[in-house]
Amino acid sequence: MKIGTLSARTGVPARMLRYYEDQGLLAPQRSGNGYRAFAEDDVDRVTMVRDLIRSGLPTRLIRIVLEMENPVASGWTERCTRDFAEVLAGELEALDARIACLTRSRDTVRDYLSHTEHAALLSGSAGR
Structure with a gap:
């Protein structure tokens, strides 16, 4: 095809x-x-x-x-070979680090908005 x-x-x-x-x-x-x-x-x-x-x-x-x-x-x-498993474990660590970084960024933005007159906007993103 x-x-x-x-x-x-x-x-x-x-x-x-x-x-x-x-x-x-x-x-x-x-x-x-x-x-x-x-x-x-x-x-x-x-x-x-x-x-x-x-x-x-x-x-x-x-x-x-x-x-x-x-x-x-x-x-x-x-x-799955040991070498590949080690590569995947390293990839998993990198993903966890990125998730932690994004979580901190999200929390910082949420905290900032919660202290503004526009805090009500957060109710639309509470479940995200």
Whole structure:
């Protein structure tokens, strides 16, 4: 299938699909005229890549996940190497640090607004 079809089926823009290819996350065949030719399996692969990116995993780690034998199959984590587990643990620490930083920033902004005449605006963001 062509890139436009893959884009329509996955909801991932063609530009992003080209980025995935540049990052080594997709490897489409090339037809005689140079057009990318994606396989049916690429629909699931793109969906997985998109979901991993949304979860905050960088493409350099996604590439490693995809290189594991059949990562979509249940139990793929059983083949996780110690080295990769250490990389993931480091990524988890970095995510926790970013979350802590964002939490402090949010609390600072909330505290500032609570001391202004516009404190009532906070009621709309209390659950966020």
